[in-house]
Amino acid sequence: MAGKTLYDKLWEQHVVKERDDGTALIYIDRQLLHEVTSPQAFEGLRLAGRQPWRLSANLATPDHNVSTDAGERAGGINGIQDPVSRIQVKTLDDNCHDFGITQFDMKDKRQGIVHVVGPEQGATLPGMTIVCGDSHTATHGALAALAHGIGTSEVEHVLATQCLIQRKMKNLLIKVEGELGAAITGKDVVLHVTGVIGTAGGTGYAMEFGGSAIRSMSMEGRMSMCNMAIEAGARVGMVAFDEITADYVKGRPFAPTEAQWEAAVAAWQDLVSDDDAVFDKVVDIKAEDIKPQVTWGTSPEMVTTIDGTVPTLDDARDDVERSAFKRAYEYMGLEAGQKITDIQLDRVFIGSCTNSRIEDLRQAADVAKGRKVAGSIKQAMVVPGSGLVKEQAEAEGLDKIFLEAGFEWREPGCSMCLAMNSDKLGAGEHCASTSNRNFEGRQGYGGRTHLVSPAMAAAAAIAGHFVDVREF
Amino acid sequence: MRAFTVHTGVVAPMDRPNIDTDMIIPKQFLKSIKRSGFGPNLFDELRYLDEGQPDADNSGRPLNPDFVLNQPRYAGASVLLARENFGCGSSREHAPWALEDYGFRAVIAPSFADIFFNNCFKNGLLPIILPENVVDGLFKAVAGTEGYQLTIDLDKQLVMTPDDQDIPFEVDAFRKHCLLNGLDDIGLTLQDADDIHAYEEQRKQNAPWLFNAGA
Structure with missing residues (x-):
C-alpha cells in the first residue's frame, strides 16, 4: 500500500464520520474569529437559539477595521472614527462577551492580525484543523496543520457543531529543491509558484511545500508561503513538521508543556508525507531559478x-x-x-x-x-x-x-x-x-x-x- | 435558505477570467453586520463611475454605461455566465450574498474558486461548472440573441437552452439535497452530535493538548 501524504494523515485524524456520498464530517480543533466575517454567524446562532459547541476552541481578535494610527487607537473601540467600522468592532466585542469567547481586544497587546496571532500564541499547533472566515487561514499550515478559510455560514456551522462537512481534496506537492539565493524569501517562492501554475493551478488541491529549500526555511518564511497558497487557488498550504516547527512552537502561551509537550512532539513526528506517498500532482521547482x-x-x-x-x-x-x-x-x-x-x-x-x-x-x-x-x-x-x-x-x-x-x-x-x-x-x-x-x-x-x-x-x-x- | 428547484432567467455575460470576490463586492461594504442589502453594490467598481460608500443611497450615482448589467438587454438577469476561476480571492460570503440579493440564482463558468463555490450552496445560489467549449458556445448565443434565457433544472441536473439542447452538469449529492429542499445543514450535522462527542472523547485520550483551555 502506498504511503500517506501529510494531508491524508491530517484528514484521517479528523474524520468524525464518513458519509455515503463521499463527504465526511471533519472535526475542527481551532476557530479564529475576527470582526468582518463573524457578526452574521453569531446572529445566526442567536436566531436558532444555539450555543457554541466548545468555547475554548475559539479565539477572537479585531484586525481588519482597526486603525493603525496611535492617536486614533488610544481611544479603543470608541476612538474608531468611521462609524460603520466602529459598529463592526463593537459587535465582535459584544458577541465575545455574550457567548464567553476569548478575545484579544483592541487594548490588549496580544491583539493583531489573526494569522499572526494564532501561531504567535501557540493557539495554532501542529496536527490541528484550523479554520477562520478568511482565505489566508492557509498560513497556519506552515505548522503542519490543516488550515483553510471558510465563509460565514461555515463559521456559524463550526461555532454550533465544531465540525464541517467536507469532501477530501486532491494532493499537490510543490517541490523546491536546492538553495534559495541571497534575499530570496518564502514570498518570492510563492509568487514564483503562482506565476508557474496560475491563480487556479491549485484549485481543488491541498498544497504541500516540500524539498530541501523548504526544509531550511524559517517558520516566518513558511508562513508567508502557505499564506498565499490561496492565490494559486489552493485553500490549503502546508509544510511538514520538523525541528524548526518544534523550536517555533515551544514555550508559546497556548502550547503544551512538560509531559504533554513530550507526548505532543512525539505524535507530531508523524506529520510528514511518507517517502512513498503518492501525490495527484507534483510541480518541481529549482530554488536557484527563483529571483526577486x-x-x-x-x-x-x-x-x-x-x-x-x-x-x-x-x-x-x-x-x-x-x-x-x-x-x-x-x-x-x-x-x-x-x-x-x-x-x-x-x-x-x-x-x-x-x-x-x-x-x-x-x-x-x-x-x-x-x-x-x-x-x-x-x-x-x-x-x-x-x-x-x-x-x-x-x-x-x-x-x-x-x-x-x-x-x-x-x-x-x-x-x-x-x-x-x-x-x-x-x-x-x-x-x-x-x-x-x-x-x-x-x-x-x-x-x-x-x-x-x-x-x-x-x-x-x-x-x-x-x-x-x-x-x- | 431559499430552495432551488427549476429556474428560468435572462443570462448576463461577464466575459473575463479570474473575477475575484473583491470585484464582486468591494471591501467597504463588508463593514455591514447584516446578511442582506448588498445587491445595489454588486460589482460596484465596475458598475458605477464613482466610488461607492456603505450605507449610502446608490440611486443617484453615475452608472458605467459599458458595464454589462447596466445594459437594458440584460435587465432583470438572474443567470450569470462567466469565465474560468470565478470567485477567486477572499473568502467573503458577502460575494454570494450580493449576487443573490441582486437577483442572481445561478452562475455558470468553466471553473470556480473553491471557497466561493462552497459559499454559494449555503445561500440558494447554484454554481454550475460546464466545459470551456460549452461556456464559449453560450457566450456566443447570449451575444447573438437579445433576451437570451436558460432554464436550469437542479433535480434533473440539466441546463436547457431555447433551442432545446439539454446540457448535463454535475453536482454533489448532499449539496443538491440541501439546495433542493432549502435545508439548514447545521441542523443536519447536529443529528450526529453523539458521534461528535465520541470523537472528542477519543481525541482527549490520544491528543489531550488539543483541549487545553488556553493561556
Missing part, C-alpha cells in the same frame, strides 16, 4: 522578476488572457515591454498577514538602515502584525531604524492590505506592497498594487522605484 518577484498586473499570476519587463500580448497563452492583459495594462497604467525597474512608486506598505512578522521587519530594517525614503514617495508605512511583534521590534530598535529612514511606524492590524480602515491608496497611485493581492481596487479605489517581499519593498521605498535588493 514583482507583480505587474491585477492578478497574483501576473508576476515577473525584478530584471524582467511587463509581458506583451504575444506572451499571453490565449485570447482570454490577451484581453485580461489589455485590461491590466490600462488599469495599472503600464505598457507592454516596460522595465519593472522603471515603475515609479507613490507609496510603500510593509505589513499584512503575509509579511508582518518579526523576521519580515528585520529584513526590511536591514535594507532601510542608514538610508532615507526617496522624496518622491508620499508615504512608506510599516505595520507590525501584532502588539507583540511591535514590542519585539521596538526592543530590537527596528522602529528607530524605520523612523530615521522616513517610514511611519504603525499600530498592528490588516491596514492597507485591504484598506478597510483609513490606510489606503489614492486612484492611480502605485504601491510596493508586501501584502497578498493586487486585485483592482484592493488597496483603495483605483489603486495600483505591486506585490513584493519586505526587503524589496524597503529598497523600493529608498529608491523611489523598484530595484534589485540583491544589488542594493
Whole structure:
C-alpha cells in the first residue's frame, strides 16, 4: 500500500464520520474569529437559539477595521472614527462577551492580525484543523496543520457543531529543491509558484511545500508561503513538521508543556508525507531559478522578476488572457515591454498577514538602515502584525531604524492590505506592497498594487522605484 | 435558505477570467453586520463611475454605461455566465450574498474558486461548472440573441437552452439535497452530535493538548 501524504494523515485524524456520498464530517480543533466575517454567524446562532459547541476552541481578535494610527487607537473601540467600522468592532466585542469567547481586544497587546496571532500564541499547533472566515487561514499550515478559510455560514456551522462537512481534496506537492539565493524569501517562492501554475493551478488541491529549500526555511518564511497558497487557488498550504516547527512552537502561551509537550512532539513526528506517498500532482521547482518577484498586473499570476519587463500580448497563452492583459495594462497604467525597474512608486506598505512578522521587519530594517525614503514617495508605512511583534521590534530598535529612514511606524492590524480602515491608496497611485493581492481596487479605489517581499519593498521605498535588493 | 428547484432567467455575460470576490463586492461594504442589502453594490467598481460608500443611497450615482448589467438587454438577469476561476480571492460570503440579493440564482463558468463555490450552496445560489467549449458556445448565443434565457433544472441536473439542447452538469449529492429542499445543514450535522462527542472523547485520550483551555 502506498504511503500517506501529510494531508491524508491530517484528514484521517479528523474524520468524525464518513458519509455515503463521499463527504465526511471533519472535526475542527481551532476557530479564529475576527470582526468582518463573524457578526452574521453569531446572529445566526442567536436566531436558532444555539450555543457554541466548545468555547475554548475559539479565539477572537479585531484586525481588519482597526486603525493603525496611535492617536486614533488610544481611544479603543470608541476612538474608531468611521462609524460603520466602529459598529463592526463593537459587535465582535459584544458577541465575545455574550457567548464567553476569548478575545484579544483592541487594548490588549496580544491583539493583531489573526494569522499572526494564532501561531504567535501557540493557539495554532501542529496536527490541528484550523479554520477562520478568511482565505489566508492557509498560513497556519506552515505548522503542519490543516488550515483553510471558510465563509460565514461555515463559521456559524463550526461555532454550533465544531465540525464541517467536507469532501477530501486532491494532493499537490510543490517541490523546491536546492538553495534559495541571497534575499530570496518564502514570498518570492510563492509568487514564483503562482506565476508557474496560475491563480487556479491549485484549485481543488491541498498544497504541500516540500524539498530541501523548504526544509531550511524559517517558520516566518513558511508562513508567508502557505499564506498565499490561496492565490494559486489552493485553500490549503502546508509544510511538514520538523525541528524548526518544534523550536517555533515551544514555550508559546497556548502550547503544551512538560509531559504533554513530550507526548505532543512525539505524535507530531508523524506529520510528514511518507517517502512513498503518492501525490495527484507534483510541480518541481529549482530554488536557484527563483529571483526577486514583482507583480505587474491585477492578478497574483501576473508576476515577473525584478530584471524582467511587463509581458506583451504575444506572451499571453490565449485570447482570454490577451484581453485580461489589455485590461491590466490600462488599469495599472503600464505598457507592454516596460522595465519593472522603471515603475515609479507613490507609496510603500510593509505589513499584512503575509509579511508582518518579526523576521519580515528585520529584513526590511536591514535594507532601510542608514538610508532615507526617496522624496518622491508620499508615504512608506510599516505595520507590525501584532502588539507583540511591535514590542519585539521596538526592543530590537527596528522602529528607530524605520523612523530615521522616513517610514511611519504603525499600530498592528490588516491596514492597507485591504484598506478597510483609513490606510489606503489614492486612484492611480502605485504601491510596493508586501501584502497578498493586487486585485483592482484592493488597496483603495483605483489603486495600483505591486506585490513584493519586505526587503524589496524597503529598497523600493529608498529608491523611489523598484530595484534589485540583491544589488542594493 | 431559499430552495432551488427549476429556474428560468435572462443570462448576463461577464466575459473575463479570474473575477475575484473583491470585484464582486468591494471591501467597504463588508463593514455591514447584516446578511442582506448588498445587491445595489454588486460589482460596484465596475458598475458605477464613482466610488461607492456603505450605507449610502446608490440611486443617484453615475452608472458605467459599458458595464454589462447596466445594459437594458440584460435587465432583470438572474443567470450569470462567466469565465474560468470565478470567485477567486477572499473568502467573503458577502460575494454570494450580493449576487443573490441582486437577483442572481445561478452562475455558470468553466471553473470556480473553491471557497466561493462552497459559499454559494449555503445561500440558494447554484454554481454550475460546464466545459470551456460549452461556456464559449453560450457566450456566443447570449451575444447573438437579445433576451437570451436558460432554464436550469437542479433535480434533473440539466441546463436547457431555447433551442432545446439539454446540457448535463454535475453536482454533489448532499449539496443538491440541501439546495433542493432549502435545508439548514447545521441542523443536519447536529443529528450526529453523539458521534461528535465520541470523537472528542477519543481525541482527549490520544491528543489531550488539543483541549487545553488556553493561556
